[in-house]
Amino acid sequence: MVIMGDGMHNFSDGLAIGAAFSANITGGISTSVAVFCHELPHELGDFAVLLKAGMSVKQAIIYNVLSALMAYVGMLIGTAVGTYTHNVTSWIFAITAGMFLYVALVDMLPEMLHGDSEEHKRCQVGHFILQNVGMLTGFSIMLLIAIFEDRIVFDFGF
Numbered sequence: 001m002v003i004m005g006d007g008m009h010n011f012s013d014g015l016a017i018g019a020a021f022s023a024n025i026t027g028g029i030s031t032s033v034a035v036f037c038h039e040l041p042h043e044l045g046d047f048a049v050l051l052k053a054g055m056s057v058k059q060a061i062i063y064n065v066l067s068a069l070m071a072y073v074g075m076l077i078g079t080a081v082g083t084y085t086h087n088v089t090s091w092i093f094a095i096t097a098g099m100f101l102y103v104a105l106v107d108m109l110p111e112m113l114h115g116d117s118e119e120h121k122r123c124q125v126g127h128f129i130l131q132n133v134g135m136l137t138g139f140s141i142m143l144l145i146a147i148f149e150d151r152i153v154f155d156f157g158f
Contacts, residue, residue: 008070008099010069011071011074022079030145037141043064047061
């Protein structure tokens with residue numbers, strides 16, 4: 001279940017990246033950075049879940065890589081659709097934003113609110129502040145990218 005859900009999630013990430021690159025390079029790079037920032041801890045968490053479920057390290061790596069390849073499939077489809085049908089990119093962004101919100105609200109939020117350990121129960125205020133600082137930092141970075149996206153210039157020298 002974890003691998004299938006992660007594959008679908010990675011596919012939607014790839015769709016967003018492909019559609020963003022088909023619109024412009026700045027949007028593609030900023031979307032890639034945003035996806036990278038949320039995928040790194042997500043993939044590490046999936047790896048830990050697979051290990052705890054009884055997989056060997058090699059099996060967990062192989063299954064994680066296979067689910068990550070779905071991002072390339074999504075990127076190819078997103079780029080192709082975005083290149084040839086420009087009005088579809090806004091729909092792709094809406095669908096992937098909905099999937100991001102779903103993952104945040106259904107998977108992450110309940111876990112943040114209900115800790116199992118005694119240490120978590122003793123430090124609820126500290127955890128609450130730390131979690132909110134992390135979410136507000138991510139929100140602020142995304143807001144700054146959205147506001148100043150048209151002013152960001154990438155000059156690669158060629």
